[in-house]
Amino acid sequence: MPERLGERDLEQTLSEIGARLDRPARDMWPAVRERIAERGARPWWSGIGFDGRMLAPVAATLAMILVAAFLLTPDLAARAAEVLVLPGAQIFRISTTPTPMPTTGASVLFPGQRVASLSEAGRVAGFSAREPAALGTPDEIYVELAPVRITLVYRSRSDLPVTALPGVGALIVEFKGSLDAPILGKAIGPGTTLEAVPLSSGNAAYWLAGQPHQFFYRDATGNIQPDTLRLAGNTLLWDAAGVTYRLEAQVTRDEAVRIASSFR
């Protein structure tokens, strides 16, 4: 270095060095994000021993508690704007459609015992079973006792196209229930639409169309249990004289309303 560096030269040179220092050639965020993910938890709960892997079961438990609260607290349910109340059934929105859960029961397809007639079903279940005149006599009838519900099965035919269950054209589930002791809660996901439609009797019915639905019911010991709608398709829910009815079939809304209005 032939010359002595003056005060200004030194400062100038330092600034020039700064302008030429290496800088990262690429976006560092993906690598940082990966390191953050590797360390797992987020800052605020990492300190109190929370772990990301714990969140799923915690969230699931919370969801179940919330569902139970909805089902068990009529006041809360009545206040919620999106909760529709039928005797024994409540409909409320959830943010995602739950994964359908396998149903265990005496029969692969239908739980409960098979009975020969509507009157026998009524005797076993303890309340009068009814059938829609528009569909005629059901092909099969099942009665469950925990919880008590009657299932009418119609095989697929020209006016009842086949559904997700092979050979089945329509399912009708009837169960007793009241606001104080709801049996069934029905959760609908984002891909599902909900519409209130009147029946010819004047009773209100609710039309659910779209993706598969999950619902919750209370088992014999009083616990809330999840279950899936069997046909994972369009559904009409309504009530009459303390009994709630659920019709599942691949029919139009108007056809479903016509069937529901024909109950005898």
Added chain:
Amino acid sequence: MEGRPAEDAALVERAQHGDTEAYGELVRRYQALATRTAYVITGLSTEAEDAAQDGFTKAYFALGRFRTGAPFRPWLLRIVANEAKNRRKAAGRRPTVDLSIAEDRPSGDTALSPEEAALASERRTFVLGALGKLREEDRLVIAYRYFMQLSEAEMAEALGVARGTVKSRLSRAIGRLREITGSEVAADA
């Protein structure tokens, strides 16, 4: 490389509430600054990038302790510098750090004649060599002032010292740098 405290504060708040993309924005905003800070300490660019990434990761998990309204930039640099220092310690103490710079990078001094440009380049290499012989703390205070243009308040925060200490620390560091360059010029002569 200018600090944008208001925008930083909004991004920090979003990140504190779990918005990782907001934190990604902060990383992109300060990755060059963080890498330079680490580089001044480690002297190796690969190690500097690694230290900067670890610094960003540690800072993320420390966001819960970040004081609302405080400037983010010096807080981050302090974490990154600590990370780089730890790495250097782990790698074993080296008496000097070999810093290098990209001499082919255009820097707006195109008005210089070829002779002047060659002389400026020679000066840079010379000063850089002297910087490498400085203590870590001296190198860092010079880097914050001349390489990153931090304000006095930011320097105090990044160095973890009182504001009044910054000036004296900087002048002492420059004095030592001048000693090294001076004695080397004398040795050359």
